[in-house]
Structures are given as C-alpha cells and as structure tokens.
Amino acid sequence: MTEELKKAAALKAAEEIRSGMMLGLGTGSTVYYLVQHLGDLAAAGLQIHATATSRATEDLARQNGIPLVDIAKVREIDLAIDGVDAIDPAYQAVKGGGGALFREKVIATRAKRVIWIMDERKLMPHLSHVPLPVETAPFGYHFTEKKIKDLGFIPELRTRDGEIFITDNGNYILDLAGNADMDYRIMAHKLKEITGILETGFFSPICEKIIVGTKNGVIVKT
Numbered sequence: 046m047t048e049e050l051k052k053a054a055a056l057k058a059a060e061e062i063r064s065g066m067m068l069g070l071g072t073g074s075t076v077y078y079l080v081q082h083l084g085d086l087a088a089a090g091l092q093i094h095a096t097a098t099s100r101a102t103e104d105l106a107r108q109n110g111i112p113l114v115d116i117a118k119v120r121e122i123d124l125a126i127d128g129v130d131a132i133d134p135a136y137q138a139v140k141g142g143g144g145a146l147f148r149e150k151v152i153a154t155r156a157k158r159v160i161w162i163m164d165e166r167k168l169m170p171h172l173s174h175v176p177l178p179v180e181t182a183p184f185g186y187h188f189t190e191k192k193i194k195d196l197g198f199i200p201e202l203r204t205r206d207g208e209i210f211i212t213d214n215g216n217y218i219l220d221l222a223g224n225a226d227m228d229y230r231i232m233a234h235k236l237k238e239i240t241g242i243l244e245t246g247f248f249s250p251i252c253e254k255i256i257v258g259t260k261n262g263v264i265v266k267t
C-alpha cells in the first residue's frame with residue numbers, strides 16, 4: 046500500500062514537468078517512481094534534461110533514458126523534485142535517509158522551484174523525534190562526534206551491511222538522536238559551526254508545495 050501512495054505522489058508531481066525543463070532529481074524510493082515515469086515520458090517525446098542528487102539516481106536516470114547533465118555544467122534548475130524522511134506542519138524537513146543530503150541540499154537551494162513528494166507516514170507534528178543525519182568528514186570524526194555530543198545529541202555512525210556507510214562525497218553519515226526540547230532549525234545552525242560537518246539533513250521550508258500520497262487520494266499542499 047505504501048508503495049502505491051509513493052507512486053501516486055510521484056506521478057502527480059510529474060504533471061508539473063514541461064518540455065525543455067532542467068530537472069533536479071532527488072534520491073530514494075519515492076523518487077524512484079518519478080524517474081521511472083519520466084523515462085516513459087521521455088520515450089514518448091518529452092524533452093527534458095536532469096541533474097541528479099546521487100549516483101544511485103544517476104544510474105536510475107540512465108537506465109530510464111533520461112539525459113543527464115553534470116552539475117558543474119548546469120546553469121539553472123527549473124524544478125527539483127525530492128522525497129523527505131519527515132516533514133512538520135511548517136514544511137521544515139529532515140532528509141538524508143538515503144545518505145544524499147549534501148547533494149540534495151545543493152540542488153534544492155539552487156533550484157527555481159522545489160516540490161517534495163511523500164506518502165502520508167512522513168507527516169509529523171514535530172521533527173525532534175526523528176534522528177537528524179549529518180554528513181561528516183572521516184578525518185578526525187571522533188572529535189566531531191564529541192562536539193556533537195556536547196550539543197546534547199546521541200550520534201550513531203551509519204553502517205550498511207556491517208561496513209561504515211560512505212557517501213557519494215567520500216564522507217560518513219552520523220545519525221543524531223535528539224530530544225523533545227530541541228528545535229532542529231537552531232540545532233542545525235550550531236551543528237554547521239562544527240568543523241568536520243559538511244551539511245545537516247535539516248531543510249528549511251524551501252519547497253513550493255508538498256505532494257502527499259494518502260489512503261484517501263493524493264493531496265497537494267502549498
């Protein structure tokens with residue numbers, strides 16, 4: 046059922062895409078449905094180009110015949126579409142579940158328009174119950190971890206299949222458990238002041254709209 050809701054949100058977002066657009070493609074299982082659908086649209090003649098927020102999405106886009114442009118050659122991004130891990134009523138979001146938060150933030154903050162797509166499980170009253178991922182340089186990361194603990198977080202180094210997870214940028218991800226008293230907007234600023242942290246998975250409300258797949262249909266909220 047959840048997969049159907051993700052797909053419904055992704056297909057609704059695709060209605061925003063016009064021929065000639067340069068797209069920013071997010072990362073994750075919801076964006077997967079978007080990229081697949083874009084492949085069908087491109088095969089049917091829709092003229093689009095895209096830049097991707099991860100190697101995984103690059104691979105998927107290639108498999109689906111979507112022309113990719115290296116971010117270094119992109120002048121403007123008309124529309125970025127991405128998923129979220131959690132979003133609050135003010136449209137502040139936590140992202141980075143797939144470890145792509147840095148590239149996702151680069152593309153989201155450069156795009157003219159941003160749409161976030163999700164199933165209804167992602168809607169949360171508060172973000173502070175959700176672990177906040179941060180991308181951290183491996184060099185001296187245990188010092189970085191200590192500074193993070195000093196802020197009141199409990200950091201956990203992300204692993205995959207028993208190995209340390211390495212991002213597309215060659216860094217680590219620390220997943221930070223916070224507490225109910227934390228305002229992630231404020232904490233994200235403090236985290237960014239720590240040398241060794243490249244970026245946090247806290248996203249301010251930069252989306253033009255959210256598209257949510259629910260059991261009662263797709264909801265578009267601006």
Ligand code: 5RP
Pocket residue numbers: 071072073074075076127128129130139140141142143144145146149
């Ligand atoms: C990857 C992300 C994803 O957008 C986020 O994890 C949502 O993924 P999914 O659509 O699979 O739930 O931030 O870094």
